Amino acid sequence: xxxxxxxxxxxxxxxxxxxxxxxxxxxxxxxxxxxxxxxxxxxxxxxxxxxxxxxxxxxxxxxxxxxxxxxxxxxxxxxxxxxxxxxxxxxxxxxxxxxxxxxxxxxxxxxxxxxxxxxxxxxxxxxxxxxxxxxxxxxxxxxxxxxxxxxxxxxxxxxxxxxxxxxxxxxxxxxxxxxxxxxxxxxxxxxxxxxxxxxxxxxxxxxxxxxxxxxxxxxxxxxxxxxxxxxxxxxxxxxxxxxxxxxxxxxxxxxx
Amino acid sequence: xxxxxxxxxxxxxxxxxxxxxxxxxxxxxxxxxxxxxxxxxxxxxxxxxxxxxxxxxxxxxxxxxxxxxxxxxxxxxxxxxxxxxxxxxxxxxxxxxxxxxxxxxxxxxxxxxxxxxxxxxxxxxxxxxxxxxxxxxxxxxxxxxxxxxxxxxxxxxxxxxxxxxxxxxxxxxxxxxxxxxxxxxxxxxxxxxxxxxxxxxxxx
Amino acid sequence: xxxxxxxxxxxxxxxxxxxxxxxxxxxxxxxxxxxxxxxxxxxxxxxxxxxxxxxxxxxxxxxxxxxxxxxxxxxxxxxxxxxxxxxxxxxxxxxxxxxxxxxxxxxxxxxxxxxxxxxxxxxxxxxxxxxxxxxxxxxxxxxxxxxxxxxxxxxxxxxxxxxxxxxxxxxxxxxxxxxxxxxxxxxxxxxxxxxxxxxxxxxxxxxxxxxxxxxxxxxxxxxxxxxxxxxxxxxxxxxxxxxxxxxxxxxxxxxxxxxxxxxxx
Amino acid sequence: xxxxxxxxxxxxxxxxxxxxxxxxxxxxxxxxxxxxxxxxxxxxxxxxxxxxxxxxxxxxxxxxxxxxxxxxxxxxxxxxxxxxxxxxxxxxxxxxxxxxxxxxxxxxxxxxxxxxxxxxxxxxxxxxxxxxxxxxxxxxxxxxxxxxxxxxxxxxxxxxxxxxxxxxxxxxxxxxxxxxxxxxxxxxxxxxxxxxxxxxxxxxxxxxxxxxxxxxxxxxxxxxxxxxxxxxxxxxxxxxxxxxxxxxxxxxxxxxxxxxx
Numbered sequence: 001x002x003x004x005x006x007x008x009x010x011x012x013x014x015x016x017x018x019x020x021x022x023x024x025x026x027x028x029x030x031x032x033x034x035x036x037x038x039x040x041x042x043x044x045x046x047x048x049x050x051x052x053x054x055x056x057x058x059x060x061x062x063x064x065x066x067x068x069x070x071x072x073x074x075x076x077x078x079x080x081x082x083x084x085x086x087x088x089x090x091x092x093x094x095x096x097x098x099x100x101x102x103x104x105x106x107x108x109x110x111x112x113x114x115x116x117x118x119x120x121x122x123x124x125x126x127x128x129x130x131x132x133x134x135x136x137x138x139x140x141x142x143x144x145x146x147x148x149x150x151x152x153x154x155x156x157x158x159x160x161x162x163x164x165x166x167x168x169x170x171x172x173x174x175x176x177x178x179x180x181x182x183x184x185x186x187x188x189x190x191x192x193x194x195x196x197x198x199x200x201x202x203x204x205x206x207x208x209x210x211x212x213x214x215x216x217x218x219x220x221x222x223x224x225x226x227x228x229x230x231x232x233x234x235x236x237x238x239x240x241x242x243x244x245x246x247x248x249x250x251x252x253x254x255x256x
Numbered sequence: 257x258x259x260x261x262x263x264x265x266x267x268x269x270x271x272x273x274x275x276x277x278x279x280x281x282x283x284x285x286x287x288x289x290x291x292x293x294x295x296x297x298x299x300x301x302x303x304x305x306x307x308x309x310x311x312x313x314x315x316x317x318x319x320x321x322x323x324x325x326x327x328x329x330x331x332x333x334x335x336x337x338x339x340x341x342x343x344x345x346x347x348x349x350x351x352x353x354x355x356x357x358x359x360x361x362x363x364x365x366x367x368x369x370x371x372x373x374x375x376x377x378x379x380x381x382x383x384x385x386x387x388x389x390x391x392x393x394x395x396x397x398x399x400x401x402x403x404x405x406x407x408x409x410x411x412x413x414x415x416x417x418x419x420x421x422x423x424x425x426x427x428x429x430x431x432x433x434x435x436x437x438x439x440x441x442x443x444x445x446x447x448x449x450x451x452x453x454x455x456x457x458x459x460x
Numbered sequence: 461x462x463x464x465x466x467x468x469x470x471x472x473x474x475x476x477x478x479x480x481x482x483x484x485x486x487x488x489x490x491x492x493x494x495x496x497x498x499x500x501x502x503x504x505x506x507x508x509x510x511x512x513x514x515x516x517x518x519x520x521x522x523x524x525x526x527x528x529x530x531x532x533x534x535x536x537x538x539x540x541x542x543x544x545x546x547x548x549x550x551x552x553x554x555x556x557x558x559x560x561x562x563x564x565x566x567x568x569x570x571x572x573x574x575x576x577x578x579x580x581x582x583x584x585x586x587x588x589x590x591x592x593x594x595x596x597x598x599x600x601x602x603x604x605x606x607x608x609x610x611x612x613x614x615x616x617x618x619x620x621x622x623x624x625x626x627x628x629x630x631x632x633x634x635x636x637x638x639x640x641x642x643x644x645x646x647x648x649x650x651x652x653x654x655x656x657x658x659x660x661x662x663x664x665x666x667x668x669x670x671x672x673x674x675x676x677x678x679x680x681x682x683x684x685x686x687x688x689x690x691x692x693x694x695x696x697x698x699x700x701x702x703x704x705x706x707x708x709x710x711x712x713x714x715x716x717x718x719x720x721x722x723x724x725x
Numbered sequence: 726x727x728x729x730x731x732x733x734x735x736x737x738x739x740x741x742x743x744x745x746x747x748x749x750x751x752x753x754x755x756x757x758x759x760x761x762x763x764x765x766x767x768x769x770x771x772x773x774x775x776x777x778x779x780x781x782x783x784x785x786x787x788x789x790x791x792x793x794x795x796x797x798x799x800x801x802x803x804x805x806x807x808x809x810x811x812x813x814x815x816x817x818x819x820x821x822x823x824x825x826x827x828x829x830x831x832x833x834x835x836x837x838x839x840x841x842x843x844x845x846x847x848x849x850x851x852x853x854x855x856x857x858x859x860x861x862x863x864x865x866x867x868x869x870x871x872x873x874x875x876x877x878x879x880x881x882x883x884x885x886x887x888x889x890x891x892x893x894x895x896x897x898x899x900x901x902x903x904x905x906x907x908x909x910x911x912x913x914x915x916x917x918x919x920x921x922x923x924x925x926x927x928x929x930x931x932x933x934x935x936x937x938x939x940x941x942x943x944x945x946x947x948x949x950x951x952x953x954x955x956x957x958x959x960x961x962x963x964x965x966x967x968x969x970x971x972x973x974x975x976x977x978x979x980x981x982x983x984x985x986x
Contacts, residue, residue, distance in 0.1 A: 260796055260799045260800050260841070261756070261759075261796075261845045262759070262840070262842075262844025262845040262848060263800075263841050265761075266760055269757070270757070284876060293876055293880055293948070294879070294880075294883050294934065294938050296880060297884045298883065298887050298930055298933060298934040298937060299927070299930055299931070301883075301884040301885075301888045301930075302887075302926050302927055302930040304888055305892055305895050305926070308892075309895075309922075311909065311915065320919075320923075322923075325923070340881060340884055344881065344888070346852065349795065353796075353845060353848055354848055354849075355756050355757055415812055416807070416811045416833075416834070416837055418810065419806055419810020420802075420806050420810065422810075434916060437917070437920065438916050438920040438923065441917050441919075441920025442920045442921070442924040444920075444924075445921050445923075445928075446924050449924065453927065453928065453931055
């Protein structure tokens with residue numbers, strides 16, 4: 001196991017925002033390997049987004065280091081890092097601004113200065129994966145929440161990142177669209193990092209869970225172990241017991 | 257594009273204030289029932305924020321003026337909107353001076369009103385291309401007019417400022433090109449996504 | 461038993477948007493005082509349009525509505541808007557004043573509440589929502605959970621008889637979700653909830669009104685609704701896949717154990 | 726860029742405790758008086774008065790200094806342009822290069838530019854004591870008591886509120902663009918991107934206005950924003966104003982009748 005090279009390697013990473021009393025990240029050590037899908041969970045303010053921002057090179061390590069695919073994240077390498085890592089925002093509206101879905105997907109590719117044939121191929125490919133081929137000519141603005149989300153992921157996917165970070169991918173979706181999206185996420189082959197509060201979704205999509213509290217990773221174990229650790233879940237306000245009560249009412253047979 | 261404090265003679269500054277108050281009052285009375293107030297205010301804040309976007313121009317960068325687009329979208333209410341934006345800018349960012357809110361409003365507001373009037377004439381058109389081109393021309397015109405009024409105002413400061421006026425006018429020529437394209441693209445976007453926002457009804 | 465007159469009654473309501481979209485096609489509905497109603501349906505089925513008719517933001521083309529016995533017409537609007545507190549989905553749209561205090565005071569001021577009573581009401585609402593320390597804060601400085609609570613305080617201060625919530629728990633983390641659900645569940649008013657979040661509906665509401673394509677499709681009890689898989693699926697509320705992860709983890713059981721412990725001590 | 730005029734409104738100083746109505750009225754008259762100054766020596770005097778008032782507020786000078794960037798950007802070029810373009814008058818000193826005869830440098834232009842700059846800086850510095858020593862909304866409410874129409878006040882307050890909403894929207898959206906490897910340059914792709922971006926902001930804002938307006942109606946809004954304002958002017962407030970009026974009188978007297986230096 002140790003011989004395998006880590007795709008993402010965080011070493012003693014610490015970060016504090018200006019004027020903040022506490023460190024937002026406090027000595028993070030962690031390795032993430034190719035094709036893993038990792039859930040980052042924790043209460044608000046635990047440092048999940050700050051960690052994601054480090055992986056994108058939006059924030060730079062104040063001490064310690066972030067290494068992605070054996071390249072150290074520092075200002076000179078930002079372009080490379082952004083080729084490697086794609087970030088899907090929580091609110092797709094923050095990401096979509098083009099008059100049509102096609103232009104939306106093309107935007108990143110034009111910025112990468114790809115030839116037009118390649119752009120065309122990648123748009124088709126990404127639209128196929130996310131099942132948005134029928135929307136290409138429509139303005140993203142008029143789509144439903146679930147469709148927008150798929151377009152936002154498709155636009156990132158077309159840039160072919162090796163690592164896909166998703167911030168609350170199922171926020172604001174109804175259960176049906178949640179299911180559709182969860183299945184789509186499961187079909188993606190790249191390395192995935194999902195930040196979410198939604199344990200059921202994480203349970204469906206991830207094998208490994210990193211639990212963050214107060215800027216530290218307090219647990220790093222398999223999703224199954226995490227779901228079994230009820231005390232931990234309760235302690236950090238990630239409880240979904242009352243959702244289960246609802247499940248029970250729908251499916252009494254399963255809980256007999 | 258702003259005239260700072262201390263450039264123009266006081267009589268012009270005060271005159272600018274009076275004219276701005278007069279025109280705003282006319283615009284508000286003529287067009288608006290009080291129900292529209294919150295809407296105008298929210299759109300004003302978008303333009304305020306948009307004017308913070310800086311566009312690279314060769315080695316330097318310029319901020320967007322958007323007088324044309326304001327006129328296209330708000331019509332007669334463009335003038336009070338410009339005035340509000342400038343008051344907020346003077347207080348929050350110090351872009352425009354306190355004593356020159358009046359003249360600056362006149363400069364941008366008249367340009368916006370003119371652009372709005374011209375665009376209004378073509379709203380009934382069913383041809384996408386015509387509407388987009390007119391939008392782009394309004395963008396150009398808004399900037400050009402504002403630059404001309406800027407130059408004229410600088411001239412009132414006396415013979416010594418003629419040179420500054422000429423150079424200010426010349427410096428805005430590349431900005432006109434930028435504003436033309438951006439306004440054109442924005443109008444095309446709105447036409448596609450929400451045409452009623454610019455008062456156009458396209459047949460599908 | 462004497463029959464109470466309904467607090468809301470809607471008869472044959474039709475509405476078409478100015479752009480020609482037909483949104484409501486003959487809605488009939490009565491709601492009794494003290495009921496909690498879950499209003500569900502697909503996007504575009506007319507839920508939001510319907511609730512905006514209750515306080516006269518939209519005026520129907522045909523049909524009539526009465527709220528607390530008053531017909532919803534121009535002369536009564538001000539009174540009716542005092543009776544109905546409406547919480548919108550995005551708190552940024554509900555908090556339009558420079559400070560939280562101003563926002564909470566906005567409703568009562570428009571209802572011509574005098575200065576002393578106003579201050580008391582604002583204090584009371586802020587206290588209920590746990591926002592006393594943030595009264596003078598601009599709302600853009602609040603966290604999302606605080607904004608949601610501030611938005612609720614703005615309607616509490618109007619002391620309405622009916623409260624309407626549009627997606628009250630969207631975008632919240634589980635902790636805040638639980639807090640907001642708790643608050644809504646304990647409000648002593650007639651409540652109408654629009655939400656895709658079945659658990660909160662389940663906790664708060666006893667009755668479900670299903671809308672489809674501008675009409676009322678079904679009215680039933682929450683127990684009936686929640687066991688009707690087909691209807692749940694049709695309205696995008698099918699929760700089943702979430703149950704997979706509850707399955708095998710009997711949280712309820714565990715929770716009972718913890719409670720038992722605390723009893724025995 | 727984030728408006729932070731509000732940062733120091735909680736400090737305590739003679740300027741902070743000054744009734745906002747009198748404060749704004751007095752200082753705006755002072756601003757116009759500074760704008761009318763003709764002589765560079767008086768302009769220096771104005772700058773001194775502005776800095777004095779600013780120091781009284783106890784707001785760190787560096788905070789106010791940051792606000793001078795925009796003025797410097799607008800007036801800065803005057804220092805380059807005016808010496809070259811001002812028409813020669815009798816008594817002017819002119820430098821020229823023996824080989825570049827057309828390039829004449831007139832020192833009077835330099836003085837003119839300096840005068841404009843000094844005046845602009847003095848006035849810009851005044852906005853900090855004027856609006857930075859009360860919470861923004863209280864200053865605006867004070868304007869209503871100074872007979873600015875209610876409609877304007879409403880729009881100012883609402884715009885102010887939504888500037889923050891759109892600023893954070895703009896920030897998130899431009900970050901999203903940057904992460905998709907967008908780097909602005911002088912080309913059509915950049916302009917098209919900004920045009921679409923602007924269109925998106927506008928569409929989203931319009932949809933927001935609808936909801937905001939409905940939220941206001943729901944809480945009984947009838948077109949007038951009722952404004953509560955609790956200040957009462959005291960003797961000390963009038964005393965502060967009269968001190969400033971004496972300074973104004975001094976400026977005008979020195980500039981017009983004493984003819985500066």
